[in-house]
Amino acid sequence: MKIDWAALASVFSVSLVVTVALVGLFTLGIVALSKLSAPSATSGGGSAALARTSAYACFAACAAAVAYGIYLIVA
Numbered sequence: 001m002k003i004d005w006a007a008l009a010s011v012f013s014v015s016l017v018v019t020v021a022l023v024g025l026f027t028l029g030i031v032a033l034s035k036l037s038a039p040s041a042t043s044g045g046g047s048a049a050l051a052r053t054s055a056y057a058c059f060a061a062c063a064a065a066v067a068y069g070i071y072l073i074v075a
Contacts, residue, residue, distance in 0.1 A: 022062055029058030 032055035036048055 018065070022065055025058050026062050029055045029062070032058065 032051045035051040036055075
């Protein structure tokens with residue numbers, strides 16, 4: 001049995017980068033949602049809407065990446 005170390009390293013590095021990116025994106029979504037509940041000195045309606053929209057966009061991107069990964073496994 002021969003192990004292709006270059007392919008293994010490639011899969012490992014791509015998996016690591018994608019995992020870190022997804023965790024970072026999900027963290028940005030959580031931070032954006034926490035901005036909604038934190039009291040601010042200037043509680044403008046525009047900043048709350050922007051925070052909610054960006055949080056939902058981050059969560060949607062995470063869900064899309066997970067769905068694409070499942071698609072790649074199944075197909």
